[in-house]
Amino acid sequence: MTDQSSPVRQWRVPSVLPVAKLAGAVLVTGLGLLFAGGDRIQLVLAVAAGAVLAGWGVRDLVAPVRVAVDPEGITLIRGFAGRQRLPWAAVEAITVDRRSRAGLATEILEIDTGESLHLFGRYDLDAAPADVAAALRAARLQGGGPA
Template sequence: MHPQSPPARQWRVPVILPVAKLAGALVLVALGLLFAGGDRVQPVLAGLAAVGLAGWGLRDLVAPVRLAVDPEGITVIQGFAGRRRLPWPAVEAIRVERRTRRGLTAETLEIDAGESLHLFGRYDLNAPPEEVAEALRAARAAAAP
């Protein structure tokens, strides 16, 4: 892929998610302070939980695009906000794993690249994983010689 060429398609975290996480962090701090009653442990625990939630929300702001596809391959998020390029020959399988527990079904998009497995949920992609898998398979088929 050329540095100037945009991805054919990309999937990102819904805009409301980082906002909700950062607001939740503020609520945690406020509740910790409100119910402290002279106890120092509650505000510290609320602060630690708020820092974790804020870090999670910050990641969504810094790297909102979780997955991108173009004719040469796939770009996935790696680590906190890094990117990893997977050319089509490195992608061994694209599948959707469904698990049902207590009456709820969760779907996860799995991209198997041999030595690494990349997992994406509905809220990572802001789309149903099956729909994204179909788009990835179609892009792979279109790129095949």
């Protein structure tokens, strides 16, 4: 998160996640090469899994900011590393979905535009989704949008 006194706030992926994903990609690929023993299918699967993890890690490096807010609206990540600007008038609801399963509780920030639903978890935001939702609602009120 950036400085709270700034007119623009950002929530981004924790810096340790891309490193962990890239290290996992190297590990999975290395283990696949080491233990494939001439089995092409096992080798292809290990390389494919490594490539997916590497792509996921690269996305976090290229576009670490998932949500940014200012008085005029919200900017969200879209696709692999694109951005989508949403003025406050386009945002219908900002909610937090809380679920409990197998003794684990999860929270997901939901930004509903009517035409699309944008979902962000704790590891997308490096903050509790409820805290981000409260900050977005406060920025929306300051920007003159509906509560």
